[in-house]
Amino acid sequence: MNIEGFRHASYQAIDRICDYFLSLEERPVLPSVQPGFLRGLLPNHVPDSGEDIQQIADDFRDTILPESILGELYSSSIANPGFNWHCSPVSTELEEIVMDWSCKLLGLSDAFLNTSETGGGVLGTTACDSVLVTIVAARTTFLQLNPGLSQQDLVLYITSQTHILGCKAAAILGLAYTVLEVAKEGDYSLRGKTLLAAIKKDAGNGRHPFFLIATVGSTSNGSVDRIDELGPILVSNGIWMHVDAAWAGLALACPEYRDVCQLEAINKYADSFCINFHKWGLVSLEASALWVRNRQWLMQALDVTPEYLRTIHVEDNVNDYRNWQFSLSRRSRSLKMWFVLRGFGIQGLQGYIRKTISLCQMFYKLVENSSDFQLVGRPFLSLAVFRLRPKDSLLFSVNADEQTLNDLNRIFHRKLLIHDLFLTQTMLDGMFCIRFNVGATRTEERHIMNAWKTICSQIEPAIAEWVKYYVP
Numbered sequence: 001m002n003i004e005g006f007r008h009a010s011y012q013a014i015d016r017i018c019d020y021f022l023s024l025e026e027r028p029v030l031p032s033v034q035p036g037f038l039r040g041l042l043p044n045h046v047p048d049s050g051e052d053i054q055q056i057a058d059d060f061r062d063t064i065l066p067e068s069i070l071g072e073l074y075s076s077s078i079a080n081p082g083f084n085w086h087c088s089p090v091s092t093e094l095e096e097i098v099m100d101w102s103c104k105l106l107g108l109s110d111a112f113l114n115t116s117e118t119g120g121g122v123l124g125t126t127a128c129d130s131v132l133v134t135i136v137a138a139r140t141t142f143l144q145l146n147p148g149l150s151q152q153d154l155v156l157y158i159t160s161q162t163h164i165l166g167c168k169a170a171a172i173l174g175l176a177y178t179v180l181e182v183a184k185e186g187d188y189s190l191r192g193k194t195l196l197a198a199i200k201k202d203a204g205n206g207r208h209p210f211f212l213i214a215t216v217g218s219t220s221n222g223s224v225d226r227i228d229e230l231g232p233i234l235v236s237n238g239i240w241m242h243v244d245a246a247w248a249g250l251a252l253a254c255p256e257y258r259d260v261c262q263l264e265a266i267n268k269y270a271d272s273f274c275i276n277f278h279k280w281g282l283v284s285l286e287a288s289a290l291w292v293r294n295r296q297w298l299m300q301a302l303d304v305t306p307e308y309l310r311t312i313h314v315e316d317n318v319n320d321y322r323n324w325q326f327s328l329s330r331r332s333r334s335l336k337m338w339f340v341l342r343g344f345g346i347q348g349l350q351g352y353i354r355k356t357i358s359l360c361q362m363f364y365k366l367v368e369n370s371s372d373f374q375l376v377g378r379p380f381l382s383l384a385v386f387r388l389r390p391k392d393s394l395l396f397s398v399n400a401d402e403q404t405l406n407d408l409n410r411i412f413h414r415k416l417l418i419h420d421l422f423l424t425q426t427m428l429d430g431m432f433c434i435r436f437n438v439g440a441t442r443t444e445e446r447h448i449m450n451a452w453k454t455i456c457s458q459i460e461p462a463i464a465e466w467v468k469y470y471v472p
């Protein structure tokens with residue numbers, strides 16, 4: 001494509017992205033296509049000769065919904081691999097800078113700044129990848145400090161509310177893990193005494209816990225582990241604490257949410273901390289921010305430098321981000337962060353976080369005041385978990401058993417999907433529940449009211465269907 005052709009296609013891309021945003025409310029939430037639909041629409045091989053960009057853009061508009069951000073567009077224009085400072089100085093340094101900006105934005109300790117003596121931050125792809133490299137670093141460090149032990153002696157700690165990233169990392173790395181119990185009565189937070197009991201039991205079995213994933217804002221129900229209680233125990237047992245705040249961590253940008261998110265304890269005890277700017281942080285995928293208290297822990301485990309990667313800056317102590325991750329090459333992700341952080345500013349981000357939380361509060365007050373629904377656990381930030389429990393209905397009076405309520409709620413949840421309300425579900429202590437989370441910039445009160453209207457409109461149909469299936 002010549003430069004003028006590129007100019008035309010790029011302007012058109014922006015026009016189409018704007019049209020897409022303007023048409024969002026008219027679009028269905030759920031896909032209307034069947035699995036495998038795309039195979040029927042696209043050729044099954046690469047075209048023999050290059051195609052016209054207009055044709056590709058039309059195909060994209062017509063078959064694949066566009067979603068993008070300016071920073072991402074610009075970053076596509078830079079062809080650099082980003083692994084060494086030497087081959088991408090701007091990329092490396094902008095990343096260090098936006099990570100430090102974000103560190104301060106969230107109120108994290110200066111110990112995590114790239115400009116600090118030992119800590120630092122890296123912008124990775126996803127929370128799953130971030131925890132994986134962190135566990136590798138912790139494993140190397142732990143085995144170095146405990147000569148004589150091997151990987152078979154190690155165990156990783158998670159809870160029943162930890163995101164699946166814990167089990168997945170254990171499976172990938174061939175590590176044993178223990179699921180620590182969290183109780184409904186304690187809002188599903190991991191407590192110090194549970195951790196102590198597990199450590200004691202493992203010591204009896206000759207197993208060595210070396211890593212714990214603590215969560216601030218679990219995916220399932222927004223639970224927060226008691227980092228203040230866990231911290232001192234982990235420190236005295238030489239166990240690494242990784243704090244997964246992939247979703248909720250952005251709330252730290254607002255000072256009034258720092259206590260509920262346990263910022264003080266995070267700053268004191270976390271060895272690593274991860275939040276996804278691509279979730280509640282207005283940045284497009286992938287933008288997973290990972291901070292470590294000691295960047296050397298990552299380097300020790302991940303720095304492998306053959307001759308062809310040596311640069312003339314070895315003595316200058318420059319930062320080669322390839323040593324913070326598994327792959328060598330990396331995108332210049334900092335550019336989109338830079339656009340968003342500058343474009344919104346601290347107040348803009350805070351305003352957005354506060355707005356989504358207040359919209360969620362509006363929703364859960366509706367739930368609380370309704371005799372048809374029940375909140376399950378306490379809502380956290382912009383997440384409320386609820387289920388249908390019609391108190392006035394004779395069929396589902398106070399004594400209705402869990403199985404009955406679960407059957408009813410599964411039917412109810414399906415009905416919401418059919419009516420284009422895409423709420424995900426979860427199981428909590430055997431209860432089938434529905435999650436309501438607000439997170440989009442364009443969500444307004446009227447959208448919450450519309451959702452509530454749909455929710456209420458499906459009570460009777462759900463009960464009727466339950467009766468049809470289950471009442472003889």
Ligand SMILES: *Cc1c(COP(=O)(O)O)cnc(C)c1O
Nearest residue numbers: 126127128163217218219246247
């Ligand atoms: C979404 C989420 C993850 C997974 O994030 P990815 O970036 O998709 O890997 C992990 N933990 C929590 C708490 C999450 O909410």
